[in-house]
Amino acid sequence: MSVVRFWRNQVNRYNLEGTHCNSCDEYFYPPRSMCPTCRREGELESHRFEGKGEIVTYTIIHSAAEGFENQSPYPLAIVKLDEGASLTSPIVADPEEMYIGMRVKPVFRKLGESGDKGMIYYGTKFAPDKND
Amino acid sequence: MRDVAIIGIKSTKFGELWDYSFRDIFVEAGLGAIKDAGISGDEINGLYVGNMSGGQFVDQEHIGALIADYSGLARNLHIPSTRVEAACASGGLALRQGVMSVASGYQDFVVAAGVEKMTDVNSAAASSALAAASDREWEGIMGATFPGLYAMIAKKHIHKYGTTSEQLADVAVKNHLNGSMNPISQYKKKITRESVFNSIMVADPLHIFDCSPITDGAAALVLAPAEVAHEYTDNPIYIKASAQASDTIALHDRRDITTLDATVAAGKRAYDMANLKPDDIDVAEVHDCFTIAEICAIEDLGFVKKGEGGKYTEDGYTAVNGQIPVNTSGGLKSCGHPVGATGVKQAVEIVHQLRGEAGKRQVENAEIGMTHNVGGSGATAVVHILSNKR
Numbered sequence: 001m002s003v004v005r006f007w008r009n010q011v012n013r014y015n016l017e018g019t020h021c022n023s024c025d026e027y028f029y030p031p032r033s034m035c036p037t038c039r040r041e042g043e044l045e046s047h048r049f050e051g052k053g054e055i056v057t058y059t060i061i062h063s064a065a066e067g068f069e070n071q072s073p074y075p076l077a078i079v080k081l082d083e084g085a086s087l088t089s090p091i092v093a094d095p096e097e098m099y100i101g102m103r104v105k106p107v108f109r110k111l112g113e114s115g116d117k118g119m120i121y122y123g124t125k126f127a128p129d130k131n132d
Numbered sequence: 133m134r135d136v137a138i139i140g141i142k143s144t145k146f147g148e149l150w151d152y153s154f155r156d157i158f159v160e161a162g163l164g165a166i167k168d169a170g171i172s173g174d175e176i177n178g179l180y181v182g183n184m185s186g187g188q189f190v191d192q193e194h195i196g197a198l199i200a201d202y203s204g205l206a207r208n209l210h211i212p213s214t215r216v217e218a219a220c221a222s223g224g225l226a227l228r229q230g231v232m233s234v235a236s237g238y239q240d241f242v243v244a245a246g247v248e249k250m251t252d253v254n255s256a257a258a259s260s261a262l263a264a265a266s267d268r269e270w271e272g273i274m275g276a277t278f279p280g281l282y283a284m285i286a287k288k289h290i291h292k293y294g295t296t297s298e299q300l301a302d303v304a305v306k307n308h309l310n311g312s313m314n315p316i317s318q319y320k321k322k323i324t325r326e327s328v329f330n331s332i333m334v335a336d337p338l339h340i341f342d343c344s345p346i347t348d349g350a351a352a353l354v355l356a357p358a359e360v361a362h363e364y365t366d367n368p369i370y371i372k373a374s375a376q377a378s379d380t381i382a383l384h385d386r387r388d389i390t391t392l393d394a395t396v397a398a399g400k401r402a403y404d405m406a407n408l409k410p411d412d413i414d415v416a417e418v419h420d421c422f423t424i425a426e427i428c429a430i431e432d433l434g435f436v437k438k439g440e441g442g443k444y445t446e447d448g449y450t451a452v453n454g455q456i457p458v459n460t461s462g463g464l465k466s467c468g469h470p471v472g473a474t475g476v477k478q479a480v481e482i483v484h485q486l487r488g489e490a491g492k493r494q495v496e497n498a499e500i501g502m503t504h505n506v507g508g509s510g511a512t513a514v515v516h517i518l519s520n521k522r
Binding site (some may be wrong): 001005006009014030042056057058059060062063064065066067068071074076077078079086087088089090100111112121123 | 185256259260263268270271272273274275276277278280283284285286287288291332333334335336337338382383384385389
């Protein structure tokens, strides 16, 4: 992904910042500029997510995505945040300890890189929340 | 709206076609369909071509014009040609565009085609091109692959309904058996559950034999107003329904991870349009890009109850001689999956079945067939119902 394209959402990726619709009280991550529930009537504002959530489903990826080659095999999951929005993220965990329903918390990590001399991408991943 | 008929069909061989170029294969399919219809090029009013990613696979855009040109429909006839894209549902969508054009009376004779040449790039580049069908910024960059997304559907289906890896493998075993009887299919070898379990793991629980391959191929159909179809062919096949639906681009935004709501909506619209029920379908080609996708499809199209797709597959319900034969062509799994061509090839297979010319994989007394084509992890679904009776 180009530097500018990543940079545009840097704040969202670093801080888990999405949006909240004041009209229907729904939360969105990634952010949306229009509420898909109440559409034109919606009123969106920025919302920084607490970051705690639960694993809805997961997989262990063996054949890696571009930029993730040296991390494979790695767990990837759909995480439902406690406020209600869901997102896709790698999980910083041993593949063996993964299960559906596991509580997770956000961690700031390197996401990937554009080759040897390219930019290193950082963002929010998730890890098991053993205290929850 | 006018009734629409398919009067000509052609699919190239599917596979790793090293000796043939992008243009070679679409010319073969397009001209084959025109020849099958017994129509001449100057009678054609328009072309609709499904192609997912000519830009990434062969570094070529402006696909519609290229195809019109090399099919001999551009230089003197100047026939309009339009590329249609909806990732892996591009072919189904091209058929739907053609159907709408003829049904509305805007055009009379139309070629609906699909083409993809995927093996001119290496497999990493092909995987990257395919990943563009998901949400690149919020799935792809987070480490998701296409098999990874379907693996998460499978994991949830297993967790929620008790579907087993054996049942997933049974989809592949059945489709390879069907593919072994199809002259155009990429793979002609039968496989067993053990072949699936012994193949490498791509994204748990999906092995590589749970995944459709990377394929070159093209397919084409000639559409005509139903009232004149008999002037061209003795066995026109009628379009009873053409339906399409959208859903969220990202899997994580779906209402239910194990249901493709776009498939449910497109299926319902198609049944309503044709005034038919799931029980009325004699044969179906569904979008089995991964084994779990066929299990979800037969549930979401209403052939079996939600959650029971695995069990019914294991019991042979979807075999060629079963209650509702599914993917007699071998499906995407064994016949191959040239992404832009798949939706059109599905219709070619159903036409073979309804004409009664499917050879060893022929379904007895098949009168009504369905095609189901999906884009991405379920953001687009296209469903057509075809019949040999008007």
